[in-house]
Amino acid sequence: MKIRRESLVNLLNKYAIFVVLIIMAFAMTLTTKDFLTVQNLINLFSSESSRGLLAVGVGLVIIAGGIDLSVGAIMALTSVITASLVQQSTYSNRLWVELPFISTFFAILVGLACGAMVGVVNGVIIAYTKTPPFITTLGTMLIVKGLALVYTNAYPVPMLRDDFKIIGQGKILLIPYIVIVFIFILVIAWVLLNYTRWGKNLYAIGGNELAARVAGVNVEKNLIAVYIWSGCLAAISGILLTAKSGSGIGTLGDKYEFDAIAAAIVGGLSFSGGIGRISGIFAGIFILGILNNGLLLMNVSPYLQQIIKGVIIITAVVVDMRKHKRRD
């Protein structure tokens, strides 16, 4: 067999998603005068960061051959729980009137622990009972959503302390903390996926769980870890968004899981597992983000926006299926 150079078509295929991203950015710059402004770009980044965190969380789950529908609900639960710990002591309608002072740091830890715990529940059920991840996380999604509403009686948890709100509202040189956290997590996820045992194991489990098991991969442990990862990122996103908005909301992150999954799929992750890159997830988030942002700037009706998004998601997957079509 003779070896040929990678053809232009192959290269285009490989980086198609970035080409699309760049073309979209160009198109938006040309058609709207507000797109390429510092303020708009910062807005774009900070609004996509919260969804982006979810997408990076769910993305790893999808690579391992699973799915996590509970991430939006986790945002809501961490939002109300964390918020209830950092309400101003002068506010008389506090959720816990008797609550002593709790440091912001500890409150964040509690929030993270909530996310991690839902992750453990998801992971254990999926790994040990072999319940399909879709069903399991659909169930936990409902439970966790319910918990968030039960906890607050569906009232918001307002009047949060300034030292908490700063983590969502503060910025370094115009760049909000939330964007920095998102980029930091992207880098971590990239390192984990490409340079660690865990990352390699996730790909293997997603690619062929039985083969991975025979090769001595601890499938259960790795799966539980990936659902914890996804739960924690949802919690981080929930905490940051709560701090940004200044109050805990029991319906925060509603339907965010679909945006996150959509971004991951547009970014080239395969639902059957084993395929996907962090750069793809990044591109997926911003393709949908620029679309949102641009259509808004162009005053396109929100209903039409939904239709356009749906078409884009399906198109992305159809194109991707062709790309991954096996040689035989």
Added chain:
Amino acid sequence: MNEYIMEMRNINKEFPGVKALNNVTFKLRPGTVHALVGENGAGKSTLMRCLIGINSLDSGEIVLDNQIIKIPSTHFALIHGIAMIHQELSPVSDRSVMENIWLGREPLMVSFFVDHSKMYRNTKELLNELSIDLDPKEKMANLTVAKMQMVEIAKAISFKARILIMDEPTSALTGTEVKHLFDIIKKLKNNGVGIIYISHKMEEIFEIADEVTILRDGQYISTDKTKDLTINEIITRMVGRQLSDMFPKIQCKIGETVMKVENLSSGKAFSNISFELHKGEILGICGLVGAGRTELVETIFGLRRKTNGTIWIDGREAKIDNPIQATRHGLGFLTEDRRRTGIIPVLSIFHNMLIAAIRKYSNGLGFIKIKPANKMIFTYMSKLRIKATSTKVLIQNLSGGNQQKVLVARWLLTDTKILMLDEPTRGIDVGSKAEIYSIITSLANEGKSIIIVSSEMPEIIGMCDRVIVMRQGKMTGLMNRNELNQEVLMYYATINTQNDLVSRDIN
């Protein structure tokens, strides 16, 4: 009038990075069996895929009944009488034999309702014609692989197939099943069907084939009458060089006991198996399909629950309930079903090779030591002559033989002391087979202990120091190398012993 039923002329086919077929010509006469041979990756499968419309041609022509035709789909091929029995069958397991045969073209009543009684009669007729003894209403899932294959053949014939392609049809069959298959093939031959027979088994080719076409590296090499050829000629043309010795067995020093298995049982699959495995020893486990050989090694590796018995490794009792514990005890296991439990199709060669040895090639924090891993993987790529442009190539793009080599390398990367190989050369061409044998021998020479499960007698006889024979879940014989011959092995594999044979102590 043309003497050929079908001709493929100057076929070219290129995949990204690979010239799969280079000006290949293949001609089939009616009423003959035409063997198509070549190493894995030689282009046999691609050629056949072009013929049944899975792959399109880059150039060249296919002539059927003196007419040049284009075959755009498998359906088109089928209605023109070209059918293929694939190596890996994929029946609709939960439905009956007849429903599988008439799938998508069920006989109808009032053009809408399925006419089950007519379907039954048609199926019965079809099966009788081929002397296949089978109830049309039997569920596919209950059939043996051999029977499923026969259903596939019946299905092909129901399409009035005049050209039947068989890809390694005997790889999962026992001796008597092979004989039955050959009877059916002869019957089809007499009816004027042209059969393209792909196989690596030379004895079969000499038994059944009238003509042999040899491919190598996507090139057409030769077509001859089988009677004008010898096995050595075929092999030499396939690999393009002389193969000195198929089984390069080195008599290496056999050391102390490494593993001891005592009264091992797993439900109904097998019971009371006891043996010892020594350092540097190659132990064969043979028997017919269904004897419990695979189940035995699966149980040792912790993939199957043991219901009784003990495994001792290095003199200590080893608790092995899952593959993780097995690998910790220095066991490695190459499974029989490459696609299902072996390869991870969407990942690279690098990733597929590394996965079992990932602990060895990562540091305490879990970071992969890319450089040393890459170096070893590259070494094994060239040592096992894995044909690929780089370690980044996805394993699904390799031929079956090359995939198997990657999987062997997967376990060679680990610090495995005991390597269990279940049908290590299934579906692998002669050249790679010899290479894998020489690797196995050199591993034993390095002091590793090897268990080979195989249904190929020459492999067992050529490679093993001792052999366990199993029949219906019981151990019926244990023999030393100097006692081995095909007849003895067959005898123990088929005899009906009332009580377990007491294994002879060989030390």
